[in-house]
Amino acid sequence: MFTGRQHKTNIFIGIILLFIALPGFSQTSASATLNVYLADVRSIKVNPAQSIVTLNFATATDYANGVSLSQPSHLEVTSTGGYIVKVKSSSSVLQNRSEVIQANTITLTPSISNANGGGSNIGGNSQSLAADTYLYPSKLNVTPKIIIDASRGSSRTFYDVKYQASGGAEYMNKASGNYSVTITYTIEPQ
Amino acid sequence: MKLKVNRIIMIAGSIFCLMQSQKINAQTTANSTLNVVLSDVRSIKVNPSQTNVSLIFANAADYNNGVSSNQVGHLEVTSTGGYAIKVKSSGPTLVNGANAIPVNTITLTPTTGTQAAPSGNVVGISIPGANNVQKASLLSAILNPTAVDFISSPTGATKLYYDVKYQASGGTSYINKAAGTYSTTITYSIEPL
Numbered sequence: 290m291f292t293g294r295q296h297k298t299n300i301f302i303g304i305i306l307l308f309i310a311l312p313g314f315s316q317t318s319a320s321a322t323l324n325v326y327l328a329d330v331r332s333i334k335v336n337p338a339q340s341i342v343t344l345n346f347a348t349a350t351d352y353a354n355g356v357s358l359s360q361p362s363h364l365e366v367t368s369t370g371g372y373i374v375k376v377k378s379s380s381s382v383l384q385n386r387s388e389v390i391q392a393n394t395i396t397l398t399p400s401i402s403n404a405n406g407g408g409s410n411i412g413g414n415s416q417s418l419a420a421d422t423y424l425y426p427s428k429l430n431v432t433p434k435i436i437i438d439a440s441r442g443s444s445r446t447f448y449d450v451k452y453q454a455s456g457g458a459e460y461m462n463k464a465s466g467n468y469s470v471t472i473t474y475t476i477e478p479q
Numbered sequence: 480m481k482l483k484v485n486r487i488i489m490i491a492g493s494i495f496c497l498m499q500s501q502k503i504n505a506q507t508t509a510n511s512t513l514n515v516v517l518s519d520v521r522s523i524k525v526n527p528s529q530t531n532v533s534l535i536f537a538n539a540a541d542y543n544n545g546v547s548s549n550q551v552g553h554l555e556v557t558s559t560g561g562y563a564i565k566v567k568s569s570g571p572t573l574v575n576g577a578n579a580i581p582v583n584t585i586t587l588t589p590t591t592g593t594q595a596a597p598s599g600n601v602v603g604i605s606i607p608g609a610n611n612v613q614k615a616s617l618l619s620a621i622l623n624p625t626a627v628d629f630i631s632s633p634t635g636a637t638k639l640y641y642d643v644k645y646q647a648s649g650g651t652s653y654i655n656k657a658a659g660t661y662s663t664t665i666t667y668s669i670e671p672l
Binding site: 317319320321322324325326327330331332367368369370441442443444445 | 530537575658
């Protein structure tokens, strides 16, 4: 009963279905390239809650022995490689109007903060931070002085800094009041 | 008179036969069979404009907190039935010459697409109700050279898009490394559930 025309129609439908069914078999996996780009970074921050450090001389003992104050987790360092931290003052003196105290009577002493988990295993790749790092107490000076020298980089390493004013003669016969100076920490490649 | 009647009957019979035979010759319907052939199909594609995904570490916060990038409409999936998608890396590390970062510091997180894909297709357009999408199980995958489970769906869909967030942890594994580009190839595969 089929005419020639009907046969043609059936063949045509068959071909269309074949094309619809085939392409899906091919792509059962797909790929992307992931690129992680690392740039050299060195960063140092003073704990925002400790941007003003005050040494208060209130008693005879303070003037005789000096006053010190430890600032826990004072500096936060992130560095992708070995680094040096230096410190300097904006002036050779702490100023109170026309009166001054010599800045070199102030000693800054860095130490590895307990915030790092006891100072171990945070230097990266199971290296001890203490083993990688040299710490130098430094008298305040307008010339930058090295206080931290780390052979390996680390992410979020904290240092405590003890600020110590000597007291003694330099602090006698001065007007009472607030003597100030700005201290700047810098980080650079080792 | 009788002859006349016979002739009339004969003529009438002839006309009837003629009509009958014409009815047979004028067949106006014919049947053909339509076969719709369904094959099991599973297909996955990475958006062609997102075949390179970059995570850039440029400042201290990047190294401390990590870096992530969400790729919208990243995967296009068509499957005639339930499916599972797995993901793997080409090796255990991202490589930059002699330097390497472990791939297990990279986490991939799938989410059901919420925006139109770049081709202009509406995400999930052909899914009867977004129910199919919601039934899919989405798992964050820590990158590994062995394929790990990523997405599984008990029902199929056509042209369904998934976003993928690429996240690098930062921290110790990214410190004391040479600056530069560390790469690996990530492969997504689809299989029957």
